[in-house]
Amino acid sequence: MKKIIMLLCLVMAFSGCEKDDICVDETTPQLVIEFYDISNPAVLKNVVNLKVTGEGMTEALNTFNGVSKISLPLKTNEDVTKYHLLLNSNSSTASNEDVLEFNYTRQNVYVSRACGYKTVFELNTANGFDLTDATITDGLWIQDTNLQTNSIITEDEVHLKIYF
Amino acid sequence: MKYISKFTFSIVLVLLSFSGNAQEAKSATKDSVAPKTERYGLRVGVDLFKLTRSFYEKDYRGIELVGDYRLTRKHYLAVELGNENKTVDDDQVNFTTKGSYLKVGFDFNSYQNWLDMENIISVGLRYGVSSFSQRLNSYEIYNPNQYFGENPVVIAGDEYSGLSAQWIEVVAGMKAEVFNNVFVGFSFRLNRLVNQKLPSNFDNLYIPGFNRTYNGDFGVGFNYTVSYFIPIYKATVKAKAKAEKSKSKSKKK
Numbered sequence: 001m002k003k004i005i006m007l008l009c010l011v012m013a014f015s016g017c018e019k020d021d022i023c024v025d026e027t028t029p030q031l032v033i034e035f036y037d038i039s040n041p042a043v044l045k046n047v048v049n050l051k052v053t054g055e056g057m058t059e060a061l062n063t064f065n066g067v068s069k070i071s072l073p074l075k076t077n078e079d080v081t082k083y084h085l086l087l088n089s090n091s092s093t094a095s096n097e098d099v100l101e102f103n104y105t106r107q108n109v110y111v112s113r114a115c116g117y118k119t120v121f122e123l124n125t126a127n128g129f130d131l132t133d134a135t136i137t138d139g140l141w142i143q144d145t146n147l148q149t150n151s152i153i154t155e156d157e158v159h160l161k162i163y164f
Numbered sequence: 165m166k167y168i169s170k171f172t173f174s175i176v177l178v179l180l181s182f183s184g185n186a187q188e189a190k191s192a193t194k195d196s197v198a199p200k201t202e203r204y205g206l207r208v209g210v211d212l213f214k215l216t217r218s219f220y221e222k223d224y225r226g227i228e229l230v231g232d233y234r235l236t237r238k239h240y241l242a243v244e245l246g247n248e249n250k251t252v253d254d255d256q257v258n259f260t261t262k263g264s265y266l267k268v269g270f271d272f273n274s275y276q277n278w279l280d281m282e283n284i285i286s287v288g289l290r291y292g293v294s295s296f297s298q299r300l301n302s303y304e305i306y307n308p309n310q311y312f313g314e315n316p317v318v319i320a321g322d323e324y325s326g327l328s329a330q331w332i333e334v335v336a337g338m339k340a341e342v343f344n345n346v347f348v349g350f351s352f353r354l355n356r357l358v359n360q361k362l363p364s365n366f367d368n369l370y371i372p373g374f375n376r377t378y379n380g381d382f383g384v385g386f387n388y389t390v391s392y393f394i395p396i397y398k399a400t401v402k403a404k405a406k407a408e409k410s411k412s413k414s415k416k417k
Contacts, residue, residue, distance in 0.1 A: 023256075023306055027306040061311050073307065073311050073312065075312050076307055076312075077315070077316065110365045113367070113369050114256065117303050118305060
């Protein structure tokens with residue numbers, strides 16, 4: 001009898017620090033882009049000083065160098081996100097800027113007590129993404145693109161392949 | 165205050181009587197005193213814990229009525245009936261749960277009373293059912309990358325009604341008679357969900373009667389009751405029961 005009460009007290013004491021107070025689940029996914037060599041489309045190619053800036057943002061998201069895979073967050077309160085991708089950003093002559101525009105619909109999905117909700121995205125079938133040149137018309141450095149999936153649900157897969 | 169000190173006193177009395185247990189058996193059974201009778205009846209009461217919480221916690225309203233009926237010397241049929249309205253404000257979600265619940269089961273009194281005392285130290289089981297609704301007031305979107313700034317709180321106001329849950333409770337508790345037919349008691353409960361009807365795109369983070377839910381279907385509960393015993397009939401303690409009692413006593417030695 002006393003043991004049972006002791007056990008219950010113990011359970012009560014530990015119940016306050018369960019792991020559901022900390023968000024450990026996968027939440028709002030980012031859009032994953034992988035870069036490939038245009039002359040050898042099966043081979044990954046690392047980007048050089050790729051400065052990625054969201055439209056209207058003063059600070060860059062990041063300057064990627066020596067990687068072939070990048071992740072871009074999409075806006076969770078608008079149905080469109082625009083990114084300026086500046087290749088060779090530290091060179092004044094070789095730099096080239098292209099603009100990627102993503103159009104999508106959003107859905108908020110329940111995750112857990114600690115995480116609340118996440119947003120998942122579905123790129124529009126008609127104009128899911130749009131590749132244009134920047135204001136300085138220097139031609140596109142992105143030669144080809146290949147959209148893998150319209151559903152941006154998890155970061156475990158590549159959503160867009162870019163060839164250059 | 166007066167009740168509380170009486171309650172404390174009777175608990176001390178109950179605990180003290182543990183130590184004095186061994187003396188009673190042999191001489192008592194062989195005496196030819198008048199047969200011992202025990203009272204059987206219905207006990208009804210209210211959970212003071214929920215009642216007082218309703219006053220000091222502005223996001224909580226709740227009431228629980230408790231009752232038990234003595235079936236045998238040791239067994240009680242026990243019922244709890246309640247209604248709760250609770251708003252939970254977590255970091256990521258804010259929601260209101262409203263609903264009623266019913267718990268039915270039994271208590272087993274493992275305490276051997278002195279003379280004609282009627283105190284109870286019990287273990288028991290309950291089966292609980294709850295019918296409720298969840299209202300999601302607001303929520304936040306968890307975004308690990310906050311490049312575009314923090315996410316604003318989304319005001320939702322979605323109502324999910326017609327939800328239900330069923331669970332099993334293991335109860336450990338005690339009741340002590342503080343004065344004529346008035347008992348105070350408390351109990352701890354360990355709950356395990358059997359099944360539940362979940363809202364779509366949300367969760368039952370709180371269930372009336374079950375309390376807060378955790379990842380692994382477990383929950384805990386507590387109540388502090390004041391109840392009144394309505395005697396219905398008296399029954400003589402059978403000699404057989406006494407014989408058994410002394411047998412088990414001698415076994416222990």
